[in-house]
Amino acid sequence: xxxHFPEIGQKYRSEKEGEIRVLLYGHYRIAxxxxxxxxxxxxxxxxxxxxxxxxxxxxxxxWIDFERRRKV
Numbered sequence: 001x002x003x004h005f006p007e008i009g010q011k012y013r014s015e016k017e018g019e020i021r022v023l024l025y026g027h028y029r030i031a032x033x034x035x036x037x038x039x040x041x042x043x044x045x046x047x048x049x050x051x052x053x054x055x056x057x058x059x060x061x062x063w064i065d066f067e068r069r070r071k072v
Contacts, residue, residue, distance in 0.1 A: 010069075019044045021053065025066055036066040 010023040024039045040053040058066050 016042075016044070025058075038066070 008022055008024060011020065020043050022041050022043065024041065026037055026039075027034050028037050029035075036058055037055065038058050039055050041050045042053050043050055060066075062070055064070055
């Protein structure tokens with residue numbers, strides 16, 4: 001079950017002209033464990049249709065509160 005989802009973490013232009021990508025973050029629950037999840041989606045043209053690019057569980061050492069990337 002998804003909980004506290006979604007919030008916009010980052011918004012950026014993609015390699016395709018006119019396409020915008022958005023990183024959404026939230027949490028999902030399996031049994032008694034609550035885990036963070038990131039969803040990257042793309043919006044093209046007028047933005048009526050969202051395409052899910054990828055979904056993953058972020059690594060704690062690469063993110064601050066799973067919302068902002070750590071500077072490497």
